[in-house]
Structures are given as structure tokens and as C-alpha cells.
Amino acid sequence: MTVIPLEEVPETRRWWARAAYAAVFFAVAVPLVAAGLAGTIALLITGLGALLVTVAAIYWFLISRGVLRWCALALAVLAPLVLIFLYIQASLLWEVVLSVGLAFVALVCARAALREPREGSTMTEYPAPTWKHAFLVMNPRSGGGKVVKFDLQRKAEELGAEVALLEGPGPVDVDALARQAVERGADLLGVAGGDGTQALVAGIAAEHNLPFLVISAGTRNHFALDLGLDREDPTGCLDALRDGVELHVDLGKINGRTFVNNSSFGVYAEVVQSPEYRDDKAGTVLQMLPDLIKGAKGARLRAQVDGVTVDGPQAVLVSNGPYGSNDVAGLGRRTRLDRGVLGAVAISASSTREAVGLLRRATKRGLIQRTASEVVVGADVPEIPVGVDGEALLMSTPVRCTVEPRALRVLVPRKRPGVPPAQPSLDLIRLRELAWGRHRAAVSAPAAAPSRPASPAGE
Template sequence: MAFVSAAVAAAVPVLAAGFVGVVALLIVGTGGVVVAVAALYSFVTRFGILRWISLAVALLAPIIVVVSFVRANLLWVVVVSGVLAVVTVGAARIALRGSDSDSTMPEYSVPPPQRPFLIMNPRSGGGKVSKYDLVRKAEELGARVALLEGPEDIDVTALAQEAVADGADLLGVAGGDGTQALVAAVAVEHDLPFLVISAGTRNHFAMDLGLDRADPTRSLDALRDGVELRVDLGTVNGRPFVNNASFGVYAEIVRSPAYRDDKTATVLALLPDLLNGHSGPRLVARIGAIAVAGPQAILVSNNPYGSNDLAGLSHRVRLDRGVLGAVTLSVTSTREAVGLLRRTSVRGLSQDTATELTVDADAPEIPVGVDGESMLLETPVRCAIRPAALRVRVPRNRPGVRPAAAAFDWARLWQTAHRARP
């Protein structure tokens, strides 16, 4: 179906508009896309009036393309070909989709905990702890709960260690991914199960565990009817992370004091300097035998992200592959940015996996975003993976992990079609 739809999508303009019309369609349509993408890239890399002129061009370009097609009575041709193109992509992704077993981590039956200890941050996720009455519901299930009230610099590691000394046989967190990583490290140290309660803002770790992010109370079901997953834990200079450690552009943005108050404004204010190379130390990433010099951004993840989007930042299908994911991005021109955004070029983008990697710089310390928290770490920064280190307790009945969409690849599609023939 993918190949037939693609062929018909290409034939419709020829039959309806002729050769000259097709050339006009290609020139106007492709030109509009290139201008819009280039203008958007200019918007995030420029200051002042040039930034807003670029945004206006990016908004006007698709409007001009549509008006041109309407005046030439060719809009219906574009609509028909567009629908067929959507069918092509949909059919191709279904054909290339992996089996469900590729996204399923092994589950282990375990008895309910006898003395669970949960740490809850009432400020996390806009107050989800109180909104969903998590303290009362957890205590009804036999858990002891400690609220992170008062100063924000409460030592959650010490709190978890005290709970273990007092006989806790499960540690859990209702809070952000940074807090979860610290308590998870204590659980690993004492070989205790760890419970994630999806009460954070983004809940990336909870999403990749297949938990219900809309209703954090469902996470508590693991206390009475749970199963165990053995997942990996990442470390950066010895500090644990459950999601990722970021360097360069994103780490500099997270470091800004204004970031938490107004994320969008902070990103727009800092991106021009960062992308044009006027701020931050020069980085070198060593991923196994590969060295990447001067990237603007580096993302090191606990297991690789899906590869169906620009920088591999969708979600992780599994957390037990025993490798780090490494994405580096180096964009030095508008042409390279357009190529990456349109997926016609991979110049400037690398995606690899490794069990260890280092990030060095021409500075003794560099900012690093660890699970969204900013910190300064000594260089070289060393990242590693601890396979199957964390015993995560999850509800037996949960939404599960959505399989990653397959990347569109004509070569793989052709091979798949030939294998499917009787």
C-alpha cells in the first residue's frame, strides 16, 4: 500500500497539471518549505528586529504557497497528493513496526512490601500530592510518608538512608525525576525495590515505565498488587540519573536563574548566543572509539531514545538494554539546520550507544543538566550505565509503554516488501 500510494501521489499532479504545472508545484511548494524552515532557524538565532522579521516570514511563507495554488486552480491536486502521502507514511510505519515483544520488559512476581517508605514533594507537579490526596491513600495501604516541607534543600538521600535503617523494605518517591534518582540510588545500594509515583511535572521516567501519568494514585496499586522490573541506572561523575544528562545548549539554559520562572522566554533569550557559539565552553564528546569535537548540544540518556524524530528525544521503549544513548548536535549554518529538520541530511547529528563515555571541555567545570536539575561538574565528565541495578515496583495493571513509531525508510520498506512475498 505504501508503494502504490506513493506512485499515485506522484502521478496525480502529472495527469492533472502536466509537466509545466508539476514543475511549478515543486518550485513553489519546496521553496515555501525551505523559506519557512530557514526563517524559523533565523528566529531562534537572531536578536532584535531581525528575529521578528524572520518569524513573520516563517508565518507568511505557507500562506503565500496556498494562495498561489488557489489562484492556479491546483489546490485540489495538492490536497489529493497530500492525503495519498499521509497514507504512504502510515502504511510504511505499520509495515516497519517492530513486534510488541521489542517493547516489553520482563516482569517478576513479588510479594507486597511490609514496611514501605514514601517521600512526597507537595510542590511537585503543581501540587498533585494534595490534589490527589496521595498521603492519605498511601497511609491506608500501610506506607509511612515523609513530606518535603520547609526549605528546598532537604537532604532526601539522608532521609531515605534513615528510613532503611528504621526497617523500610521499599522506597518510593512522589516528585520530580531528580529526586527520584537520588532515592533510587539508595534503593540500589541496599537492594530494595523502588516505587515511582507519577506526581511530577513531566514524569518522563514514569512514562517510560508505562505508568499512568494522568492519575498518580494508580501508581500506589503497586503496594498491593505489583510486579518488579529490573531497569538500568545511569551515572554522571558518580551521581545517578534515571533519564538523562545534558551538556551544552540545554545545560546552559537550565542553569539560568530565570529558567524556572519563564522557560519559554529564557530559551528565546539565550538560544542566539548559544547556537552561534558565543557562549559556553567548547566540548568534546568521546563515545567509545568516536570523538565528536565542538558539538553545541550533547544528550546522554539512560538507554537510547527512539530515533523517529530529529534528535531522538521521543521516549525510551525499554530501560533494560544495558547501554547509554548519546546524541550530539552541531549546526553551523542555516543549510545544515534545514537539512536536519527536513530529514534530508544527517550532517551535524550523531546518535550512538555506549556503556561509558566522557565529555571534556576547555574549562575545569561545565554546567550539566541532570534529570532537569542544573549543576557544575568537574571535567572530564564521565557517564556510565549500571545494568539492571534498579528494582522498580510497578502496578500489575498499568497503561504500558507505547511502541515507538518506526522511522520512515524506503530501503527497509523495500526489503520488508520482498520478505513478505510468498
């Protein structure tokens, strides 16, 4: 790993750190001046109490039905309103608003100071392979019709690619399409569609060591985003066919099936399996959640994360590479896809106390978040529902998730938006040293492991 001496830190980062301390000082000073020490303590106690009541009320809203559910919702709404009323009665509302605003400014300044240079945070690029027969699968229905809207078929064919459209009255066997193309001599595979289809064809490309082209024509396009591609302009992804570079990225495996983003177990997977979910998403969620959270319905899960056992979690999320430390739902970004590890998150909240405990980011109960080379999810039933890259499936237990480091050769355009840097952790010791100039070496991101060499196209 490399080190960056503190003396070499840009002066702007020092001033960001000092600004963070200044904002914290004024955030504390405002209520002290307005209300005194006793009043400030009272403000903190009432604010924390309102927060805990709101969280508990939301939990009861999720696990209850009928009158109790709506009473819990009313309490969740009333708690912050009562807090605001108390602040108004004490003539301290604007002071509190100003103090909270200053605290937010302090957080922004601290993150700007702690953000290290991007060296080591981007994936290594390799020369693009030469190809003769590119085969692309395109789903005209995906992403609200992006394939048609951006005229992707014609543009790809003009570049020399063969295109297969997934259209017709019945389902199309994408696996068979891709394998037949490989048998006919395809030396590059690609997909314009959702992440589920991307994962299916990516697995075949990795199996035959062929380059894989991702075209961001799906709805959410998490995989494309984490490759640094432009979700709003899928046409730009085709530039990789004439001016591209190659990235070597990991692939997740779940009972032998490939996934590029994540696999989810528990509450979410149970809900999306319901036949009523497609017609009434919100109503189905509200109807099923009480029994699922309390454990009265659905399988009881048992997750093993590299030997650590989590018994009875309501939800487990296994991702192909870890998400940011503040992202427990898999809705954020992964800064790189070649770390060679899975991300694992297990959430347990079977009581009000545990729901409130999630605020503290509990490690034994409530929330477990770590990286792993293997995650095994068992249950008290032979089959459990699993969401794999947004696809609802049933899988035999135990379900085993593993990672294949740098198994996929992804072809991307040389010019692309890129992946924004991850938010740094709030290291208060490092922040203090940045602000006041104490000498210490700052450790940069670990260097990436040696990559798997690319084989010639068509090998």
C-alpha cells in the same frame, strides 16, 4: 533471536502494505493529471524551496537580535504563504492538499504494515518481593499538588507504608531521609514526585539492592511513563504494594550521580542556569540563544561517544536508554529500559547551511544519534552547566556518563497501561515484500540479555 517467516505474517499487514503503495500511486497521480510532468516537477521544486527558506529563516531568527530577528521571523511566515499563493494562482491548491494528504495516508499504512508483534519489546516481569517496611518520599508541591489531590499519603499509610512529606520553609535533604530509612530497616523505597527526586532515591535503592516504587505524582513523569504507568492516576501506582511485579531496569550515571531519564549539555543547560530563566523563560531563551548557537557565549563542548569525537556541538543529550529514532530532543518514549546502553544525540548547527542540513539528518555534521556504553563530555572550562532529569547543576569537566545495566529493581502494579510499541523504521524493501508476497524471514527484536537475579527483599 527469533525469525518470523513471511508466510506467517497476518493478512491484514499485507493489505496495509498494499494500501500504502496505492496511496503513494494516487499521491503522485493527482498532480500529474492536474499539472502534467513539467508542472509536477515545478510543484516539487517550489515546495522544497519554500521549506528550505523557512528553515533558514527560523535559524536566523534564533541567532539574531533586533530588526534582523524580526525580518527573519517575517520571512519564515511569508515563505509558506507565498507558496500557497503560487499554488492558488496555478489553480492547484486543492490538488496539492489532496496529494499531501495521500502521502500522509501512505505513511500511516506503511507503519501499520511494518509494525512487528510486541513479543520481545516488553521488559521481563519477576515475582514481587515481600516487604515489611516500605518508606515513601512524597513531595506535596510536585505536579501541581497531586499528592494532596489524590490523597496519596493516607492511601499509602493504609497499605502499611511509612510516608515522609517534603515540606517546610527550607530544602529537605532527600538523600539523608532515604539513607536514614534504610538504616532503620526499610526494605522498600519509593517516591511520589518529580524525576529528579525519583533518580536520587532510585540510586540509593540500587546501592542497597532494594525494590523501588515509582508513583507518578510529578509534572511530566517521563520515567513513570516509560515504565508503563498511568500519569493521570498516581493512585494506581500504589496497587504495586498489594499486587505488583518487579522489573529490572538500567540506571544512568553522570559523574557518579544517578539519572533515570537524561542529562543535557549545551544550549538548554546554559539557558536554565540563568537567574532570569524562572521569571521570564521565553525572554531569557530569546536573549541568550544568539550567542550560544554562534559559540560566542558558553563553553565549547567536545563529546566522545564510545570513541567517536564530536567537536563543538551546540547541544548534547545523553539518555538512560535510547529514545525513538525520530526523537532527538528526549521528549518521546523509550519502549524499554533494560537494553544496557545509553542513547546519545549531538546537534551542531553553527551556520545556515548546517541548520538546513539537519533536514537531511546529516551524520558528520548537523546531527549524530547512536547508542553507547559511555559518553564523555569535555569543555574548554573547568565547570559546565548540565541538566540532569530536569535539575540544573554545575559539574566538573570532563563529565562522564555511563550505564549500570539492570541495576534497579522497580516494583510496578501488575495491571498498568503499558508502553506503546515504538514506531517502526520505514523499511521500503520489507514493505515491498509484505505487499507482494516475496519470501524472506523478518527478524524480530533481539532477545533481552540475561537479567540480573533479584535478591530477597531486605538482603
